[in-house]
Amino acid sequence: MVRCLLALLFMVTLPLAGGSREWTPERWFEQPKSARVANYRIQASLDWVAKTLEGRETISWRNVGTAPTAEFPLHLYLNAFKGPQSLFQREGGSEIRGVGSNASTWGYCRLLGVRLNGQELQGHFGEDETVYWVRLPKAVAPGKPFRWMLRGRAASPRPRPAAAGVAFS
Numbered sequence: 476m477v478r479c480l481l482a483l484l485f486m487v488t489l490p491l492a493g494g495s496r497e498w499t500p501e502r503w504f505e506q507p508k509s510a511r512v513a514n515y516r517i518q519a520s521l522d523w524v525a526k527t528l529e530g531r532e533t534i535s536w537r538n539v540g541t542a543p544t545a546e547f548p549l550h551l552y553l554n555a556f557k558g559p560q561s562l563f564q565r566e567g568g569s570e571i572r573g574v575g576s577n578a579s580t581w582g583y584c585r586l587l588g589v590r591l592n593g594q595e596l597q598g599h600f601g602e603d604e605t606v607y608w609v610r611l612p613k614a615v616a617p618g619k620p621f622r623w624m625l626r627g628r629a630a631s632p633r634p635r636p637a638a639a640g641v642a643f644s
Contacts, residue, residue: 512539527630535622543614546598549586549625554604556582556632562603582632591623 519530538544555563558581589596589609598609615621 510539512537525630526633527628529626529628531624531626533622533624535620537620538615538617541617543616545611545614547609547611548601549589549598549607549609551584551586551605551607553582553584553629553631557604560603561605563605580633582630584629585627587626587628589623589625591621596623 514535516533517530518532519528521528536547555561586607589598591612594612596609596611598607600607609623611621
């Protein structure tokens, strides 16, 4: 009974601990802690049965470099678990992370489209599909911003049952 009362007291007083300041997703800090180079607006939905995420993202980015850039790298980290052809798998990473060699356990990140001002952008993969280099229609000068939208689908790798702490006899 005492534990229930303490839990109830904790739940009631927790919202009061923050004072009168209101937190919203758009405002994390009173003042930014660093220069704002990139901002992301992400909308995603989960397919629980298939264990996949599908979403769209708007990225606002400013070239803080000293030279114009005509390509932009997108890091597709889950493609490290895409299958035996990935650099991570070839170097034995699947054994470290407990990801099996069965295709049903692999993860991936698939781009469904990248657009800038309504125009579909093209690009190319790096060594093993963990980086996709988007070609921009014109180079972005130093200090200049641009905004673009991408759509994608992703699945996390599923560890082998023994690696996840589950043993079958």
